Amino acid sequence: MRVIAPTFVFAAAAFAGGCAQTESPEGALLIESQGAFAVGGQVSGDPAEASLHCDHGVVEYQIPPRARAVSLLMWHSASAVAWQRRWDGGEGFQSIFLRRGYPVYIWDGPRVGRANWGCVETTYTPNARADQQNFVAWRFGLTYPNWFDDVQFPKDDGEAWNQAMRARYQEFDSVANAQLESDAAAALADRIGPTVALTNSAGGLRALLTALKSDNIKGIVAYENVGWVYPEGEGPNVPEGRFGPVEVPQDEFRKLARVPIQVVWGDNIDASDVYRARLEESRRFVDIVNKYGGQAEVLLLPDAGLKGNTHLPFADLNNVAVADLLSEFLAKHGLDRR
């Protein structure tokens, strides 16, 4: 008889709502090695007298046995938790892709989360309307609290809502910070070897900048990306905001043409002026990078038969189907080799 400890009952049954997916068809996860470390950053001051190690990133890693050669670097703009669990408590992309043989890295960039010993003073100010803004920004519905009918979120599950609203931490959205984060991420990529960046929202701009700084970024799958890099003179000619745009010399920009890029969008885009514009902007970017010889594409999940996905498709109820599309992308570009 199999003994089930109280905590396991909690994790698999009570918390995950008894969803079949939590019980892997393959049984237990196998981990060859795991841990965490800091990378990049500065040493401010004089180490002989008074100094501070700061502005590094912190990464957690898990490596399965007989791992594939290219790892996945999961880069949130919201929270690491969204890569670690589905909103209903089911497995997140972290575990799903470990089962599929990929080394998985989960990244807190400089000043973010567990890497918050920055070199400069920073202030956190609570956002009194965060819940309402999240609801709309994550496309749970067009207006709070009116859910889209087909949304891939367990909308009657109060605990799932509670988890989603607590699944963020301070982001530091500015181009200067995106550059700082990509400096540290490039140091990470140089250290861990070939990797594909999986990003969400503002994480995509950071990964694009990282691909300019390290040849080890072998692919970018940007879920609902906000913020783009353009060749000088070819950007949308708008003032720089929190998410760019960033213009770089053409020779720099050509580096992005070497990197397979997939920009993934969920459902109900048409309902939102903001997201229609973001989708259009992503098509414009894809056209430009492909004009330079790139391998970029836009994937609309509804076109692949997936309905109701939100701004964080990898945490949605149908995240296994979303994962299957990622596996296809990785295979198509030879990024699944062992």
Place this chain on the structure above:
Amino acid sequence: MRVIAPTFVFAAAAFAGGCAQTESPEGALLIESQGAFAVGGQVSGDPAEASLHCDHGVVEYQIPPRARAVSLLMWHSASAVAWQRRWDGGEGFQSIFLRRGYPVYIWDGPRVGRANWGCVETTYTPNARADQQNFVAWRFGLTYPNWFDDVQFPKDDGEAWNQAMRARYQEFDSVANAQLESDAAAALADRIGPTVALTNSAGGLRALLTALKSDNIKGIVAYENVGWVYPEGEGPNVPEGRFGPVEVPQDEFRKLARVPIQVVWGDNIDASDVYRARLEESRRFVDIVNKYGGQAEVLLLPDAGLKGNTHLPFADLNNVAVADLLSEFLAKHGLDRR
């Protein structure tokens, strides 16, 4: 033939310095389920109009197959990373105790790390002398940069030093915050069931407060604890500082007598006035809780034959020997049952 991916070579050989311990005698880690979630906290404002979920904690969990009944809750005051890796890159307590069959939870309390969406504004101010203060506070040596001869730290390994100096994040040391953190941790314990809190430094005060708020704290192993709870009138009669002391009514205090408590100290205590006083204070606490019928003890690692341990014995080079002593404690108190 076993295929070793580049990333694994990095993790096991380059990063861990080829230490035999990284290669587990038992092969790959087995994980039945893993993930992360938020727990506790408040909802500020009016959810109908403008609200923010805040002041929760965030926990990562891993549960091995056929897990033991009592989990381990790893509660840093410095950084989760110190539970996840030894300074030389070898396995941390997280993996060591998963191999030994314990469910493992790694905790960021409210406002800390990945739980930094607090309900109030907070400011991070860089500490220009952090490296030098860490060196002394973590008892790498008596004065910076003069290492203790026998220190269980790879003192000639520049990368280990780099990792150690980046293995912290904002702590929010005050009694008010320790209460806030223990509120959320009590909600966690109520949710995950019986657990033993492993703490470091200021984490110990937080765990003691949590044991007053949840019956599921079944033991506390406090590595180099700073900050204590006393019965009213029996404290050291000093002003409340960042680490207490906290006085509570006798009836409250008696709850601690139900909890097996081990306070663990490393080596070279005698060399430091500060640490000699902290050791004495811990003996005083142990005497008081035992006077109330408790099961508390002080463990000096040198008395158990371990030399050179620092302020973070669980991350030291001999952390497997430190883990063995923890296993003994858990067995002695019946906390290792399946």
